[in-house]
Amino acid sequence: MKTDDPTMLAAHDWDFPVPIAYGPGRLAEMGRRCIELGIRNPLIVTDRGSRDLPFIGQLQSLLENEGLSATIFSDISPNPVDSEIGLGRKAFRAGGHDAVIAIGGGSAMDGGKAICLTANNDHDLWAFEFEQPVPVIGQGENFPALITIPTTAGTGAETESTAMVTHADKGMKFCVWHPDLKPALALLDPELTVGLPRTLTAWTGADALVHAIEAYLVPGFNPLCDGLALEGLALIAKWLPVAVDEPQNLTARGGMLVGSSLAGIAFLKGLGMVHAISHMVGAEFNTQHGLTNAILLPVVLRFNLPGQEEKVRRMAQAMDLSDTSVEGFIAAVETMLDQTEIPKSLGEIGVPADCAARIADKALKDSAARTNPRVATQAEVQAMIEKAIAHAR
Structure with a gap:
C-alpha cells in the first residue's frame, strides 16, 4: 500500500462544522490565532498524563512569546469526574481567564469542554x-472562547461541545453539552500525535473506528453524517495499521487525525451499544475508553448487523474489502484488531465477570443505547457483556 500522500502533509483550513486548521506544524500559529480571537489569558486544560509532555511547554512558550498569559489545569483523570470539573471552574475564575484551550486526548477534550x-x-x-432541558444562559454568562487541540487520533471530540463526565455518586458516565458552545478553533496538527505510544495509537485509533461504524x-436519514462516517471509515481503515506499525509516518498520522475528526462529527447522529456499555465499564473500572470500545466491537456487531446488509456493503466498500458480506466485514474488523494487538476480552483488562448484570442495567440508560440500530433487552445486553468479558473474538 502507498504510504505517502502529499495532501496529508499540506496545510488546509476548513470552516465546517467549526473553523478547523489542519496540517503539520500548525501549533506554531497558536499565539497569533488567540490574538485574532481576542484571547489574552487562556486556561490550558489537559489531563494528568499529558501535563509533562513536550507539547504543553511548547504551547505555553508560543503564547508567552505573543505576550499572552496562560496557566495550566491538569487535574483531569483518564475518565473525567464531576469533582474535577468543579476544580477546573474554580481555577478558571481564580485566574481571571477569558478562554479555555483543551489540549491532549479525549479526557482533556472532555475536561476542557465541561469546564x-x-x-x-x-x-x-x-x-x-x-437528556435535561437546555439551561438558559443569562446576560453576562456567555461561554468563554474554546480552542481544541487533539493530540490523539481517536475521540474526534474537537468540533463539538459534548463531553463525557463520570457522576461519582452514581458511578455512571453522562454526556453534558450546550448547543451554544462551539469551538472557536479546532487545530489538527499531526506532528503532535507522532510521539503517541504504539498501544495508545491502536486504542485511540480503534475508538475512531467504532465512532465511524456506530454513527x-x-x-x-442523515446524509451529511453518513457521508462523513464513510469517509472517516475509509481513512481509518487505510491508515490505522500504518500508524501503529510506522509511528513516525506523518502521512498516516495525518490520515488518522482527519479520519478521527470526520467520525467524531458523524456521531452527532448518535452512537450505539458499544459506547453504551463502554461508558459504564469505564465509569466503574476506569478502563481506557478506546480500548474498551475495541474489545466490545465484534460482539456488538454480531448482534447488530443481521438485517443491515446494505449498510454493511457500503462500509465494506469504504474499507476496500472484496468480501462485503456481514461475516466478511466482521472478519476484516477482527483482523484489524488483531493486527493492532487489541486484547481479546474485557477480562484481560480487569473487568470482572460478576459485573455483567449491573453494567447492562446502566448501559440501557445511556443515550447511546437509544440510537442503537437494534433494540436490545437487558438479558441480551448482559449476554453481550458476558461474552466480551470471557472471549470477545
Missing part, C-alpha cells in the same frame, strides 16, 4: 446533561 460549560455561570454541571449504523 467551559460551567465557567461563567452558576449552573450545576449536571444541568447540562444531554453510520444509527437509524434515520
Whole structure:
C-alpha cells in the first residue's frame, strides 16, 4: 500500500462544522490565532498524563512569546469526574481567564469542554446533561472562547461541545453539552500525535473506528453524517495499521487525525451499544475508553448487523474489502484488531465477570443505547457483556 500522500502533509483550513486548521506544524500559529480571537489569558486544560509532555511547554512558550498569559489545569483523570470539573471552574475564575484551550486526548477534550460549560455561570454541571432541558444562559454568562487541540487520533471530540463526565455518586458516565458552545478553533496538527505510544495509537485509533461504524449504523436519514462516517471509515481503515506499525509516518498520522475528526462529527447522529456499555465499564473500572470500545466491537456487531446488509456493503466498500458480506466485514474488523494487538476480552483488562448484570442495567440508560440500530433487552445486553468479558473474538 502507498504510504505517502502529499495532501496529508499540506496545510488546509476548513470552516465546517467549526473553523478547523489542519496540517503539520500548525501549533506554531497558536499565539497569533488567540490574538485574532481576542484571547489574552487562556486556561490550558489537559489531563494528568499529558501535563509533562513536550507539547504543553511548547504551547505555553508560543503564547508567552505573543505576550499572552496562560496557566495550566491538569487535574483531569483518564475518565473525567464531576469533582474535577468543579476544580477546573474554580481555577478558571481564580485566574481571571477569558478562554479555555483543551489540549491532549479525549479526557482533556472532555475536561476542557465541561469546564467551559460551567465557567461563567452558576449552573450545576449536571444541568447540562444531554437528556435535561437546555439551561438558559443569562446576560453576562456567555461561554468563554474554546480552542481544541487533539493530540490523539481517536475521540474526534474537537468540533463539538459534548463531553463525557463520570457522576461519582452514581458511578455512571453522562454526556453534558450546550448547543451554544462551539469551538472557536479546532487545530489538527499531526506532528503532535507522532510521539503517541504504539498501544495508545491502536486504542485511540480503534475508538475512531467504532465512532465511524456506530454513527453510520444509527437509524434515520442523515446524509451529511453518513457521508462523513464513510469517509472517516475509509481513512481509518487505510491508515490505522500504518500508524501503529510506522509511528513516525506523518502521512498516516495525518490520515488518522482527519479520519478521527470526520467520525467524531458523524456521531452527532448518535452512537450505539458499544459506547453504551463502554461508558459504564469505564465509569466503574476506569478502563481506557478506546480500548474498551475495541474489545466490545465484534460482539456488538454480531448482534447488530443481521438485517443491515446494505449498510454493511457500503462500509465494506469504504474499507476496500472484496468480501462485503456481514461475516466478511466482521472478519476484516477482527483482523484489524488483531493486527493492532487489541486484547481479546474485557477480562484481560480487569473487568470482572460478576459485573455483567449491573453494567447492562446502566448501559440501557445511556443515550447511546437509544440510537442503537437494534433494540436490545437487558438479558441480551448482559449476554453481550458476558461474552466480551470471557472471549470477545
